[in-house]
Amino acid sequence: MALALKLLKQLRGPSTTTSTILYRNLRPRFSNLRSTIRLFSDPPLSEPLTIPPHQKPHSPSPSSLNQYELAKFAAIAETWWDSEGPFKPLHQLNPTRLAFIRSTLCRHFGRDPLSPRPFEGLKFVDVGCGGGIVSEPLARLGATVMGVDAVEKNIKIARLHADLDPLTSSIEYRCTTAEKLVEEQKNFDAVFALEVIEHVADPAEFCKSLAALTVPGGATVISTINRSMRAYATAIVAAEYLLHWLPKGTHQWSSFLTPEELALILERASISVQEMAGFVYNPLTGRWSLSDDVNVNFIAYATKIKTANL
Amino acid sequence: MNSLIIRRKLAEHIISRLKFPQRTLCTDAAPKVSSSHSVQSSNDHVGQQSFRNEVHPYDIAIVGGGMVGMALACSLARMPLTKHLKVAIIDSNPALSKGLGIKKEDPPDPRVSTVTPATISLFKDIGAWKYVEQHRHAYFDQMQVWDYTGLGYTKYNARDVHKDTLGCVVENKVLHNSLLSCIQDTDFQKTIYPSRLSSMTLQPRNLSMGVDSTSSGLNERGNLAKLDLSDGNSLYAKLVVGSDGSKSRVRELAGFKTTGWNYSQNAIICTVEHSVENRCAWQRFLPAGPIALLPIGDNFSNIVWTMNPKEATDRKSLAEDDFVKDVNYALDYGFGPHPKSSTLGSGGIFSWFKTDVNLSPDECFRVPPKVVKLASERMVFPLSLMHANDYASKHVVLIGDAAHTVHPLAGQGVNLGFGDAFALSRIISEGIAVGTDIAEVLLLKKYEAERKSANVTMMAILDGFQKAYSVDFGPLNILRAAAFNGAQYIPPLKRSIISYASGDQRFPIFS
Numbered sequence: 001m002a003l004a005l006k007l008l009k010q011l012r013g014p015s016t017t018t019s020t021i022l023y024r025n026l027r028p029r030f031s032n033l034r035s036t037i038r039l040f041s042d043p044p045l046s047e048p049l050t051i052p053p054h055q056k057p058h059s060p061s062p063s064s065l066n067q068y069e070l071a072k073f074a075a076i077a078e079t080w081w082d083s084e085g086p087f088k089p090l091h092q093l094n095p096t097r098l099a100f101i102r103s104t105l106c107r108h109f110g111r112d113p114l115s116p117r118p119f120e121g122l123k124f125v126d127v128g129c130g131g132g133i134v135s136e137p138l139a140r141l142g143a144t145v146m147g148v149d150a151v152e153k154n155i156k157i158a159r160l161h162a163d164l165d166p167l168t169s170s171i172e173y174r175c176t177t178a179e180k181l182v183e184e185q186k187n188f189d190a191v192f193a194l195e196v197i198e199h200v201a202d203p204a205e206f207c208k209s210l211a212a213l214t215v216p217g218g219a220t221v222i223s224t225i226n227r228s229m230r231a232y233a234t235a236i237v238a239a240e241y242l243l244h245w246l247p248k249g250t251h252q253w254s255s256f257l258t259p260e261e262l263a264l265i266l267e268r269a270s271i272s273v274q275e276m277a278g279f280v281y282n283p284l285t286g287r288w289s290l291s292d293d294v295n296v297n298f299i300a301y302a303t304k305i306k307t308a309n310l
Numbered sequence: 311m312n313s314l315i316i317r318r319k320l321a322e323h324i325i326s327r328l329k330f331p332q333r334t335l336c337t338d339a340a341p342k343v344s345s346s347h348s349v350q351s352s353n354d355h356v357g358q359q360s361f362r363n364e365v366h367p368y369d370i371a372i373v374g375g376g377m378v379g380m381a382l383a384c385s386l387a388r389m390p391l392t393k394h395l396k397v398a399i400i401d402s403n404p405a406l407s408k409g410l411g412i413k414k415e416d417p418p419d420p421r422v423s424t425v426t427p428a429t430i431s432l433f434k435d436i437g438a439w440k441y442v443e444q445h446r447h448a449y450f451d452q453m454q455v456w457d458y459t460g461l462g463y464t465k466y467n468a469r470d471v472h473k474d475t476l477g478c479v480v481e482n483k484v485l486h487n488s489l490l491s492c493i494q495d496t497d498f499q500k501t502i503y504p505s506r507l508s509s510m511t512l513q514p515r516n517l518s519m520g521v522d523s524t525s526s527g528l529n530e531r532g533n534l535a536k537l538d539l540s541d542g543n544s545l546y547a548k549l550v551v552g553s554d555g556s557k558s559r560v561r562e563l564a565g566f567k568t569t570g571w572n573y574s575q576n577a578i579i580c581t582v583e584h585s586v587e588n589r590c591a592w593q594r595f596l597p598a599g600p601i602a603l604l605p606i607g608d609n610f611s612n613i614v615w616t617m618n619p620k621e622a623t624d625r626k627s628l629a630e631d632d633f634v635k636d637v638n639y640a641l642d643y644g645f646g647p648h649p650k651s652s653t654l655g656s657g658g659i660f661s662w663f664k665t666d667v668n669l670s671p672d673e674c675f676r677v678p679p680k681v682v683k684l685a686s687e688r689m690v691f692p693l694s695l696m697h698a699n700d701y702a703s704k705h706v707v708l709i710g711d712a713a714h715t716v717h718p719l720a721g722q723g724v725n726l727g728f729g730d731a732f733a734l735s736r737i738i739s740e741g742i743a744v745g746t747d748i749a750e751v752l753l754l755k756k757y758e759a760e761r762k763s764a765n766v767t768m769m770a771i772l773d774g775f776q777k778a779y780s781v782d783f784g785p786l787n788i789l790r791a792a793a794f795n796g797a798q799y800i801p802p803l804k805r806s807i808i809s810y811a812s813g814d815q816r817f818p819i820f821s
Contacts, residue, residue: 083752091752098744114390116742137745164533165747285759 080131080157089245090133090195093279096288097194097299098137100277101221104301105190108219108274117142122189125213127178128196132158136168138192146172146188148181178209187212190219194299197224198256204265211269214304220271223279223299227256231296234281259294266302273302367534368398369748370738371547373507374554375401377423377482378710378727380489381436382551385735387498388436391742392735398545400503400537405486407502412445412487417685418606420579420613421482423724424591427473432732433488437495441488442480448605449475450591454676457595460647463675476591479604479612482724505539510550510563512705533749535705548749550706551734553727558712561698566708570696570715575599576622577693578615581686582637584679585609592678594641601640603678610685613637622690630684641678649675695773701730701762702754709734714765716772726768730761 083091103113111118120142126135129147131154139145139162149155155175162168178193191214193206200206207222214220225235239245257265263273278294281287288297370386372379383399386392399406425433433439453476456463468476493500512535534546552560561568575598588605599616606612615637617625625633642648696715701708710727734757741753 083750095741095744095746098746102744116391116394136747140742140745140747 080133080154081161087131087133089239092286093288093297094133094137096279096290097134097223098141100290100299100301101138101192102141104221104275105219108301108303109189115142119143124190124192125181125186125188127191127193127210127213128199129158129173130154132162132168132171132173134192134194135171135173136162136165139168139171143190144170146174146186148174148176148178150175150177178206178213182209182212187215188218189215190221192221194221194223195225197222197262198251203257203262204268207265207269207271211266211271211304214271216304216306218304220266220302220304221299222262222266222302223297224262225251225256225297226295227254227258227261228295231256234296259298259300262300266300270305271302272305273300276300366396367546367548368501369395369547370549370551371398371400371535371537371545372551372553373400373537373560374552374558374710374712375399375403375406375502376553376555376710377486377489377724378731379551379553380486380493381438381728382553382709382731382735383498383500384436384438384489384493385432385732386738387493387496387500389735389739391739393496393498395499395738395748397498397500398503398547399500400505400507400539402504402506402540404504406490407504409487409490412483414446417583418446418581418610418612419481419483420581420686420689422479422604422606422612423482423485424477424479424604425485425728426477426725427475429725429728430475430478432728436492438488438492441491442478442484445481445484445487446607447478447480447484448589448607449478450589450605451475452590453593454590454678455593455595456649456675458597458645460649463649465673465675467673479591479606481606485724503539503541503543503545505541505543507537507554507559507563508540509538510560511536511538512564533747535749548705548747549738549754552706552708552712553710553731554712556694556696556711556715558708560706561708561712564703564706566701566703566706567699568696569699570694573693573695574619575616575693576619577691578613578617578622578625578688579691580613580684580688581606582611582613582634582681583609583683583685584611585682586679588679590676590678592641596640596645601637603641603681611679611681613681615640616693619692626688626690633688634681634684637681641681648677695769697766697769701758702751704751704754705749707734707754707757713761714769716769726765729764730757733757733761 079085080087102118105111106113106118109119109122118141119138122143124138124143124145126132126138126145126147129135129149132147135145135147135158147155147158149158152175155173158171158173162171162173191210193210197203197206210220210222225231236251240251259276263276266273276294277290277299278292279288279297279299280291280293282289372383375383379399379401383397386395386397430439433442451468451474453466454463455466466476468474534548535550536544536546537550538544550560550564552558552564554560577599582603587609588603588611591605592603594601596617598618598621601613601615604612604614615625625636628636694715698708698713701713709730711723713730714726716723716726737753737757737760738748741748741750746753
């Protein structure tokens with residue numbers, strides 16, 4: 001059945017597939033991919049011209065073009081993973097997001113919080129994985145991770161970077177969307193959509209897909225930005241216009257969800273929110289920490305209701 | 311002041327000039343390799359071979375297995391999230407593999423450290439302190455600091471801060487050995503390389519390497535540092551820790567710049583014997599520098615005596631009896647009178663300081679016990695201050711003397727180093743908890759931020775002390791005496807000074 005679906009999809013081709021999830025900025029994460037694409041992925045014309053394939057070392061086969069492509073994306077990978085680069089805010093936020101994930105999921109799955117690899121044997125999917133900033137730590141924590149992103153370039157970047165470390169080279173990266181995975185009838189012990197839902201066209205449908213990917217009794221973790229005045233002031237005015245952390249237009253305030261709305265649409269998708277926490281930024285130390293304040297950035301851990309009789 | 315700045319700039323200039331050739335050697339390696347095809351392939355071949363020999367790369371390579379390096383290894387071995395790490399320790403000291411074999415009846419080694427209560431509790435946490443207690447060590451609960459002008463003195467009591475001790479004097483070899491014994495207790499996967507670091511390649515993410523090969527082994531190397539040792543071995547590690555002392559090779563190879571100056575002072579250190587047991591730490595500021603007498607157990611004490619280099623050379627070759635006479639002179643009436651606690655108490659210039667203090671017998675000025683004989687050789691060390699401008703970059707981090715060398719005043723140097731080691735292991739553990747790559751620069755910078763502030767504060771205080779005492783000038787002497795008396799008679803100030811010197815991370819004045 002899954003095979004048939006795959007075949008069908010291949011026949012239809014990716015461009016004709018109607019997706020309920022429209023990625024607004026071609027970017028599933030709050031990141032400035034548009035600028036990175038402009039800066040790095042479209043190489044200056046002179047470059048490919050000055051290096052004709054036959055002059056390149058080790059290029060006996062037609063795979064040289066491929067090599068060139070890979071090298072090009074590796075250059076972008078450096079930016080995705082440059083902790084001082086355009087993705088700095090995301091890198092700074094990351095340990096805090098993962099601390100929440102570690103503590104809630106260790107409890108959820110009954111794992112030893114003192115283990116260096118507490119998620120050993122669990123199947124996780126990171127929806128909207130970008131360059132793999134969350135997928136890699138999850139893999140280091142022992143999980144079998146699949147990272148999916150609608151932007152093919154992100155997937156290439158993520159793949160190259162993950163291969164640098166044997167602990168993360170097992171991650172399976174795929175250029176696809178959540179509902180295509182649903183069509184393939186994939187499911188996972190835990191589903192992550194971090195800083196993604198604010199970029200999708202239909203959050204309710206998106207949540208249904210996340211629910212369908214989660215095994216009954218499994219966990220779903222979603223983080224996003226609140227639709228509050230403070231979020232408007234900090235995430236849009238400050239981060240995009242004053243501090244230039246993010247390119248202008250990264251976020252649309254109106255598409256943000258409040259914690260209550262998120263809980264509601266998750267509830268409709270048979271996922272019940274167990275715990276929420278806010279992230280607060282300390283401008284003096286440049287660090288994020290977890291707090292009860294869900295006014296700006298927040299993260300929710302939810303479980304899929306076990307429907308034993310269905 | 312101006313001359314100071316010039317001196318500093320000059321030093322930096324010299325350092326940067328010295329650094330230059332090394333930096334080109336290691337960081338420019340990548341462009342050189344890619345510029346010539348034949349070089350690249352031969353280099354790759356060599357690299358590949360040693361990579362195959364070294365089946366698994368290490369998580370951490372600790373270069374320098376001294377007290378601070380071993381403290382890091384021990385701490386990593388003891389923490390649940392880091393004990394699985396594969397660690398290589400590179401040190402040519404044979405004691406690392408064979409043990410030190412300390413005999414209780416030997417007279418104490420002159421190389422000692424004053425460990426603070428904060429360090430003691432860290433040692434207890436990792437289970438190393440019980441080994442220290444099996445050997446000679448001396449707790450002290452009193453400390454008397456005074457100066458040659460006879461104008462002031464300060465006496466610190468552990469009781470003032472509701473602590474049992476102010477610190478403990480331990481021979482360096484005992485501390486080192488305890489850490490070695492402690493790590494033997496664990497099943498920590500450590501490999502000792504009895505060699506020296508000769509060169510280090512911090513592999514840039516070499517794309518051609520990653521792209522050319524389909525084998526993951528080659529690709530993984532892109533994220534590793536390669537260390538070549540003087541015995542021809544090489545190894546790969548994700549993170550290289552430089553704990554190789556003030557002349558750190560790691561610091562040099564990684565291209566970290568330093569700031570610092572020499573004090574044009576030398577310290578003589580030796581062990582001396584008394585006829586009675588010494589239970590107090592003594593420090594007297596003399597015109598040429600401080601002399602410290604630290605209890606080391608039994609009837610022994612340790613001397614750290616700072617003076618100008620010529621005096622140091624002279625005193626080193628002095629006949630033993632004459633040297634002992636000099637020491638007793640320096641600790642008693644030499645260079646000036648005893649401070650009089652009574653005159654200060656009865657309406658002297660500092661009487662306004664002591665409002666609610668009753669002078670207990672413990673608070674009175676005392677003369678240190680007489681030295682009867684020299685019990686070890688005399689060693690001379692030049693004093694300098696050095697601070698690395700950065701402690702961390704991708705793949706490399708510095709701890710201990712490799713990051714900062716301080717004036718040995720108050721014996722704080724090794725405590726700062728232990729502080730670094732424990733902070734680094736905790737931050738690595740925190741990183742592992744959230745799945746961070748341990749060589750990630752953002753993680754290592756967290757360590758740097760935490761330790762830099764602590765180290766720089768302590769260095770500034772010690773340097774200030776040194777500067778304040780390098781001048782013998784009437785008004786300044788009075789100011790110093792006022793500071794002493796302030797410290798002696800204002801209880802909150804005194805308490806905060808003691809707790810700061812005990813290793814609590816707070817600045818003394820603003821607490």
